[in-house]
Amino acid sequence: MFDELTVHKTVFLFPPWQEIYTNDAERKQDFKQAIRTYEHMVSVYSEYGYTLMDVPCVSVDERTHFILNTLAE
Template identity: 45%
Template sequence: MEPKKIVITGGPGSGKTSVVQKLQEEGFTCIHEISRSITLEARSQGIPQLFLSDPLLFSKRILEGRIAQFKSVSKTDGPYVFFDRGIPDVIAYMDCAGQPYDNSFTDACKNYTYDQVFLLPPWEEIYTADNERYEDFREALLLYGFLKRTYEKYGYKILEVPIGTITERVTFIVNHLKNNNV
């Protein structure tokens, strides 16, 4: 049986990567965020921030990568595969930036669907900037709203993960999946 596809999403600095790493440590299959590798690849080619200099190209690369990730997990062992961000995140970021895009983006959201979406809220106490993250906390709050609306637009019932320790958040996610037969 194909594993259930579970998205962990939220604005920058909300703890997604830490939660996904903890899920992986607990033996779950996890698909990691690809935007950092695309950003670093562009930087090695002399483009300091590809999303800012060519947002459509950056978004197309992200979309292609996320579709490839989605397709790659069909034969994965275990009941769940966790994704650090999903395909609709691409549209949420583009909408937030006011960036127009073609139907390939919306078609991807309709054609590649997930079984559950967990949304991590903005959390200023843990937010930190780094070399690949250009958003400040105000922008993280704004992106959170776009993420929520975008997933809802594509028919997802989002479950917000309460603020807490990484272990508490992972326990919340796993318990919800088991208790609701996801």
Template identity: 45%
Template sequence: MKYQNDNFYILTGGPGVGKTSVLDELEKSGYIVMPETARAIIKEQMAIDGEALPWKNKESYMLLMLEASAESYREAISQNSSLPLFFDRGILDAVCYARMVRLEVSDKIQQIAENYQYNRKVFIFPPWQDIYETDNERKQDWKEAEATFEAMKKTYQDYGYEIIEVPKDTIGNRKDFIINCIKQE
């Protein structure tokens, strides 16, 4: 089944660029926000001493991330909201990860990416070294963070999405920038 939801917006980018802070602000403003699935998978796998981690079994991690992202999309449909709904990363983030670690993007993965469509405008957060930090789930160094940004941008463009770069600014101004871009549609 193919889904197209023009009120579903993705916020993406490399790690540690402020997406979650802006999403928290959007949620405080009354918008529905779908949390990042990748970070939840890492926390869960670490808690159970699992193998589906980016530093252990990259393929298992990617497949869990892909399925969790598709489930998040289906859950968002059940919200039945006419307001913009925001995702902390989308299905194509899993595709991008697969490309970056040189995993095969199988026909099944390709089909999922094509069947779950978001608004064509994707908000991407650029690398911002002043706010970048690593932690237990985020282990990428700065160079990897920059490479992830470029790879995300290319992946979304390859699938026909329009990239809108969110300026480096305060959390409130970044939130307002996103809302104003949506209102201009």
């Protein structure tokens, strides 16, 4: 289902990570809602043919390296 509007076929997803999950002015969902949102995103992106990459639950630096290394492949 890719067309001329598709920028990149890979989508990086950040799964909910309970150990660091907090609510603030921007994040109003509770953790269960965050899981449901994540699952819905997986479903919709998959339906449209995107390749999904879960970013591992590691430090920010390691996440950055993961994304950059994946894009470089």
